[in-house]
Amino acid sequence: MDLVQEYYQADWQTCLCPLRSGIIKEVLTIKRGWIIPVIIAVIVAGVFGYWGYGQYRAKRELEMFMGNKYQQSFYGMVDHIEQVQVLLGKALVSSSPRHSIMILTDVWSHANTAQAELNKLPLAAQTVYQTAKFLSQTGDYAHVMANQQAEGKVMTTENRQKLQELRQHAIKVAESLQDVERRVFAGDINWVNLVKQAGENVREQQKEGEPDPLNGLEDVREEMGKVPVLIYDGPFSDHVVDRKPRGLTGEEIDKEQARTRARKMVDFKEEGELNISEGTSVNGRITSYNFQVKNGDNEVYSVDISKKGGHLVSLLNNREPASSKISLEEAVDKARDYLAINGYPNMESTYSEVKDNIAYISFAYQQDDTIFYTDIINVQVALDQGQILAVEALGYLMSHQSRELESPEIAEEEAKEMAQNTLDEIENVRLAVIPQPSLKEVLTYEVRGTAAGETYLIYYNAITGDEEQILKVILGQEGTFAL
């Protein structure tokens, strides 16, 4: 302490008397051991402090920015959900089909946007899972109702009741969200902190099973638990998600039989010493046995064989072919033969794509000149050895069944005439069964033609003549596919 004072006195004198600088210099040299570190410390502290403050500010700015983005999504979501419930109310009192269609389409749009905003919030899957589903289904249901009215059908009492029910849930959700909104507004909920806590929460919940920190959203979740199962003609209908396979014929087989089947399905070019795994269960849409079949070269096939009927569900090989020696046509023939031998006859190739020496080929079931886009099997063929690398028959097994073919009420010529209104040139017309979003099967005429140099596939209902679907065919570098 004394030393420092002495130094400051000396220093003070220096400023007044430059002539005595020699003595001062002496003082400085003596005291240097103390002064320099102090100066350095001050400078370093200053620099760090300045830098740290800058960092702090930058971080705050970024956090504020992120927080604002989340706020925007949250308020957007609340607004759109409120719109959904108001519009559902309007739809229920509207008696004009034209207006009702407009309102229901708006419900669909608002519900979808609300779902998208909800999914932008930093919330765990368990918090949003049900609510997101509710919003999708509500929008989807409204969309299907709008579509039905556009077709001239009237909303049934049952439809109205469903809409009423959905509306009640939407109102409850909106109310709970208004609580959350108040807490967000009061600053009790900080989205950025939620992101930071996300990692920690996982560990805490693992130990103590703590409830979600967002009580209001907990109410929403509870409300969502009460939403009944919704079955209707849309893609998000519960029957689409929970559908059962239709194509599984035959008896239950045991693991050993399945193992023999798996051994038969693999297509090694050089087997060497074959090693087949014990086999595990797959509790998917089609319950199956899975086997890992390995050859001497460490090439592995993973094979799924269905427990009922022993059908090949899936086959997947990890080899990457290094060259192409056979043509796409040869590959298609090989794949078709393979399918026919292994329980899938009458398959016609529909689309194909060649990439990295592998042909990706899609097959559809064909019966009496009618193609079934419902029953699809995908195959990968290695173009170096013509080896079947992968097969996927899940889609086929889910939908294929023996069907009575309907006879069309519209003549092929009529379908052509309809298409001629919009297409410049017609290349091909054939009967095709296509799946609707609700998985209903529709018999159609598939008209392939061009408009303004682009190729399209138009599907006309073969019974009513209604246009069911339009696909655009893309002839890209990667092959032919339809969008």
Next chain:
Amino acid sequence: MLKNRGILKVIAINLTLMILILSVFYITRINAAQPTLTWGSRGSSVRILQRRLRQWGYYDGSVDGIYGSESYRAVLNFQRKNRLRVDGIVGPQTWRALGYRGSTRLARTARTVSGGAGISRSNDIEMLARLVHAEARGEPFEGQVAVAAVLLNRVDSASFPNSISGVIYQPLAFESVANGQFYLPADSENVRAARSALNGWDPTHGAVFFWNPAKPVNRWIWSRSIIRRIGRHVFAR
């Protein structure tokens, strides 16, 4: 309007076809245009008219494709009921009321568009492949396809965003996206796994969750129904 809602609509409506036929589909809804019909017209358009009028209870005659007196009366009746001009001429207005597009031809403003202009699947594949790389590097090939399939199953699910990018960038959804691993380039095996999933392969039969049981995870996740285990990952609905 169509453009804006296009992406959602495509996914919502055509989900099933998307999986079943091949890869991703963009569908444009255009109603076929119908020519103007008067007494004496013949052909398929008349049959369409007669069929629709019969469906809706305006017409009892046969669907013969000839616009005769019975059809004429039915059209007059239809026009009266729908507050259209009652002239027996089935023009654009009447066709629209019948649920069809009435003008003669579609406007062809997009003449310059060729082949597959403006459409690319490589973005999707690249994104998927990078996620596979970040989440399932070192897993068996099947496990990589499974991770890509879970991502696509989420796109199709009502509970998750409706696009590949939406699913990938959903907050708190993937650790690798949060920590930047996602931005590392994918290798060729990842790319093939992504392509296989886009072409319909799904070893998980519709799973929307996967996790590594060796790591701490949310307790709720274990309440999901587990489908199978591949490599280090458990897949569940």
